[in-house]
């Protein structure tokens with residue numbers, strides 16, 4: 104029986120889907136204004152694991168994610184610049200170029216981490232008509248108000264359940280603490296559903312309230328409802344978005360449909376670096392690109408999975424290197440079993456016990472630290488069977504490997520690196536052939552080979568003592 108911790112009740116609860124055998128899951132996607140970093144990896148690996156485990160249990164999962172490509176303001180409030188527009192100015196590109204550029208980078212990084220793509224990935228800018236309809240509906244129902252500036256706000260004082268999800272009370276002065284309060288709001292806590300923008304803005308749409316763009320929170324309410332219906336099973340996101348973002352989603356959803364739409368609200372915890380909160384001052388050091396270069400993407404995936412999704416990850420080089428060593432051990436074990444057999448059989452005896460222990464770990468709110476400790480036990484026990492050459496047991500081991508190491512944990516081994524070795528081999532022989540051609544003064548051929556190398560992504564340069572190959576960045 105799967106139990107999951109529900110932020111709505113602050114309890115572990117038995118998971119019961121709305122429709123037998125099906126799960127509708129929505130996870131807040133990225134705001135695409137910068138390169139993906141470790142915080143993204145933590146969140147999307149967490150929900151990838153959950154996605155994978157639900158599939159393992161036999162559920163048909165419809166997994167929806169949004170891409171925030173408009174309306175998310177610096178500071179997460181209602182005042183200030185749009186994050187994407189600000190970045191566009193910095194990079195001297197237009198906001199659509201910025202959004203698409205970083206959306207591509209996001210998916211590249213997620214693919215490298217072996218994160219399964221969502222069933223639907225929806226850009227906010229693609230659903231503006233739906234968003235305008237919903238904002239108008241909230242206004243019609245008396246929970247939104249329009250100001251003379253052309254902004255539309257949600258009136259949180261009219262919605263008495265506001266604060267329930269994040270356990271805050273309005274008199275705690277929940278918003279406006281850090282963020283300057285817009286002058287046209289009735290109350291500091293009200294949040295924007297629609298923001299008027301000035302005429303020079305590229306990302307603007309006509310609405311009953313004039314030209315503007317959606318507020319950040321409304322897109323998730325609209326997209327989850329559009330694709331998963333008025334009521335759905337799981338909503339996920341980072342704990343840093345619990346307030347105000349998820350609180351606002353609950354309020355909007357409740358007004359739009361008559362009930363809070365998600366049955367289970369799941370939150371992943373955050374990442375700290377050497378014990379301190381990950382911040383801008385750390386700059387690029389925590390971009391996934393730089394981490395992948397140093398440690399490899401699957402090592403980062405494995406490292407993240409060593410922590411429970413509701414625990415804080417503290418990242419430091421030593422801990423990642425340790426994870427890398429462990430992963431290598433698992434990889435060697437997997438390779439030795441795969442070399443011995445390609446037949447899988449249901450586990451029995453001690454391996455059945457291990458299988459059950461893995462299921463128990465995952466059924467307990469997706470407890471990956473325990474699952475990984477069971478996998479390490481499996482490696483130990485399994486290596487014994489490999490040594491013995493026990494074929495029957497190795498076939499059972501393969502079953503466990505395929506279910507937990509590949510399907511659920513989503514790990515991958517050498518195969519990928521081997522491919523790079525092959526590529527290396529090809530690159531090396533092309534470079535050699537080019538050098539030979541140059542020695543033979545066959546410059547046409549040498550040039551042709553250089554072009555081939557460039558097409559493979561390598562740059563070749565002649566040096567004093569020969570040549571040098573470099574990967575083109």
Ligand SMILES: [Zn+2]
Pocket residue numbers: 130131132323340348
């Ligand atoms: Zn969201």
